[in-house]
Amino acid sequence: MTPRWALPVVVVLLLLRTSVSAQAETIQITMENLVFSPAEVSAKIGDTIEWINKDIFAHTATARNGDWDVTMPPKKTVTLVLKKAGSIDYYCRFHPNMKATLTVAP
């Protein structure tokens, strides 16, 4: 016997899910030959960044403000869901010449 409140809850959950998945995007940022590309990316909270490392080297995408620090093994792709807004400068800890900016809208 399903409780009477269950249906509305399920409906709300379904609505939430569809609204989120309809809006959230997946954005690709590639690391190739020691360069982040594109170097400037705009996204919003809930979007997923797909970090694609095409190099033979390990890289990181490290936010200068400490929001995130993603490590990408050589030739691997790693994803990150954006949870905080802001204009974030990030770099690779292993190769500090690699720098880029990710702007996350609320």
Next chain:
Amino acid sequence: MFLRMSAAIAAVSLLGSAALAQGAKPTDPQIAHIAYTAGVLDIAAAKQALTKTGNKEVKAFAEDMVRDHEAVNKQALDLVKKLKVTPEDNDTSRALSKNAADKVAELGRLKGAEFDKAYVANEVAYHKAVDSALETTLIPNSSNAELKSLLQTGLKIFQGHEQHAEHVAASLK
């Protein structure tokens, strides 16, 4: 100071004179051997540093050297295998190895901050010498396009190492 100067001069003159001493342009099998040897030697230097240093920045730098040079050398091995080229030992490789062995022995006698400074100063000099050899000799003389491209990637990453080493050297003053 003396140590730092001597390290720089030794490393630079070594690569320059050894490359020149060969007279003829290095061949691809020789170039592959030189580049691979230079990587192996820097990995060995980094591993020595990892057993001796207590400094966080020096440790991070040495870990970067192991990671990146191993990556380049793995790629180099894959490439020579694919091209069916046998890397060929030569005067430059031998001179590099001899010099590096002397340096390991010299650094082995140092401790603490003295070791850190000498190791990092040698890394600055070593990467300068290797980068210059890549730019002026190894890249221009490599005839295989894939080898050339790998050396170019190497140069780019080693220039970053040189800057990183300079940055660490400045922090140790």
